[in-house]
Amino acid sequence: MDVFRQLKPYFWPEKKLLFGAIACLAIATALGLVYPNLLRYLIDEVITKKRFDLVPRLALIVVIVVSMKGLFQFLHGLCGGRLGNRVAYHLRNAMYNKLQYLSFQYYDQARTGDLMSRLTADLEAIRQFIGFGFAQLLNVMLMLVFGMGMMFSINWKLALLTMISMPFLAFTAVRFEGKIHPAFRMVRQSLSSMTTAVQENITGVRTVKSFAREPHEVTKFAARNEDYKSMNIGSAGIWAKYFPIMEILANLSVVILLGAGGYMVIQDTITLGELVACFSLIWYIIGPMWGLGFHINNFTQTKASGEKILDVLHHYMHVKDGENAAPVTKVDGHVRFDHVTFAYPEKQPALYDFNLDAPPGSVIGLLGSTGSGKTTVISLLMRAYNVKEGKVMLDGKDIRSLQLESYRSQISTVFQETFLFSSTIRNNIAYGCKDVSMDEIIRAAKLAKAHNFISELPEGYDTVVGERGLGLSGGQKQRIAIARALIKDPKILVLDDATSAVDMETEHEIQAGFKEVMAGRTTFIIAHRISSLKHADEIIVLDKGRIIQRGTHQELLQQEGIYRQTYEIQYSDGPRQAENQAAAAREEAPISEGIEADPNSIKISLNSERRLAH
Ligand SMILES: Nc1ncnc2c1ncn2[C@@H]1O[C@H](COP(=O)(O)OP(=O)(O)OP(=O)(O)O)[C@@H](O)[C@H]1O
Helix, strand or coil: HHHHHHHHHHHHHHHHHHHHHHHHHHHHHHHHHHHHHHHHHHHHHHHCCCCCHHHHHHHHHHHHHHHHHHHHHHHHHHHHHHHHHHHHHHHHHHHHHHHHCCHHHHHHHHHHHHHHHHHHHHHHHHHHHHHHHHHHHHHHHHHHHHHHHHHHCCCCHHHHHHHHHHHHHHHHHHHHHHHHHHHHHHHHHHHHHHHHHHHHHCCHHHHHCCCCCCHHHHHHHHHHHHHHHHHHHHHHHHHHHHHHHHHHHHHHHHHHHHHHHHCCCCCCCCCCCHHHHHHHHHHHHHHHHHHHHHHHHHHHHHHHHHHHHHHHCCCCCCCCCCCECCCCCCCCCEEEEEEEEEEEECCCCEEEEEEEEECCCCEEEECCCCCCHHHHHHHHHHHCCCCCEEEEEECCEEHEEEEEEEHHCEEEECCCCCCCCCCEEEHHHHHHHCCHHHHHHHHHHCCCCHHHHHHHHHCHCEEECCCCCEEEHHHHHHHCCCCCHCCCCCCCEEEEECCCCCCCHHHHHHHHHHHCCCCCCCEEEEECCCCHHCCCEEEEEEECCCCEEEEEEHHHHHHHHHHHHHHHHHHHCCCHHHHHHHHHHHCCCCCHHHHHHHHHHHHHHHHHHHHHCC
């Protein structure tokens, strides 16, 4: 019941419907109890005494009772339907809302298929139970109480005899509940694991096909399907074992009733009408007992579903606003990392004593091998995770003291993996902003060098992309993502390997666009290409979470180290040429200015990079 107590905020506002549904069902049940009495009257007063003139009146009463019962059943359906759907609506919204605000840490471990099954199958179970199951469960009690009460009022000895097998029936039902509940929990877990397999397979279908791993996927799915089947067969086994026992016990009371009741009629202790009434009433008691298994099963399934939904709703939010979180309004864009050491849960630190001072408008480049901690720096800047050692600051304020939403709205990130929503290109670009004009969208697309290819599409900006939409190339997707980041007009721009999928020339064109847009904004660029970083005000080279080099492009070229080695690999046909270029860099103007100043030098670099690529 604890689960339902915790779900109370969602169904209690609809208590009128809840009580309405229960009351209507109870009235319908009570009206049903009129039939056995009418039968008794028909046999004892009309047929036995041959007073057939009473038949039309009796028939009229039956018609009225049947109509009333029908009406209340209809009202029960109406109230229950509304109640279930409204509660499911509130819960669905609450779940979705919570899913939006759950931290990155949650999603690091969450499985999409599992979450989808909570949002669909588990919510459906709750909808059914709160709408109808709960009232039916109460109705079972009412039927038992009403039915027994009436039987006892007719003949308490016969009633008592008939009830002999009932305690055994109740005992079996309770044992059944104890077995079926864990079994259903396993079924649900198995179902969510199977859904996850399907979901991952569909998402990763390209990888599966390119590695020709279809047979492996089929085997993997078959194993989970087998598990699901076994779980279902297991629960069906419990069902198969207990259900006949319950049925035998239930029918035993009918046998006793007919045997003992028949004898009493012969002995003239009760009338025939009373026996027929009792025979009809016994189904009022056996019916719920038979259904007890179903109702218990329904109840336990809903409890298991409720637990899973509450697990999401009550999940701890690792990153959230503090009590006095200040909204971020005017931002200069001064970012500082102050002795930050950070480890992902149950892992070695991904960053050690990381320090950084990025004045407003500066460009910070991050370079390092895979897993060196570059993305972690960005994640901490976005406050995807809370820093426990050290501080990340914006304009001198610890970002943990700032209101999360307004803080993040100051940052635009273009991720390594581009995600486009299944909507038009126009909507995808405008995603981060409310009320943007078409001119602004086009301007952002032009800056991201996306306008030309978008214009060439038959439907232009109205082309639907993403799932089931038009398939775009990696570079085209990245350019749309860049436009999406630029349109937000952020104070802090993060480019996490954002131009890795576009060709060199486009990358330079995009960066030229960035220069225009980024004036006065703090920019973080993660890249593996030196060409993307060399105009940065400070380049930080990371290795296994530690800063091993930092400085400007020229400074780093003058040092022995990873930066220079990377430069040599990317820029020269041989180490000697790199050394010459490094020497030239020492003497000449900064390379970031050189990009604009000497287009030929870019071409030379690009050509050598292209040669390298080939
Ligand atoms: N969400 C996460 N949960 C646990 N560990 C993580 C998570 N993200 C990254 N790591 C670990 O932290 C370390 C740094 O990873 P990070 O993604 O910051 O590296 P990176 O330099 O950005 O790599 P890449 O260039 O491949 O993107 C790695 O050892 C990685 O396994």
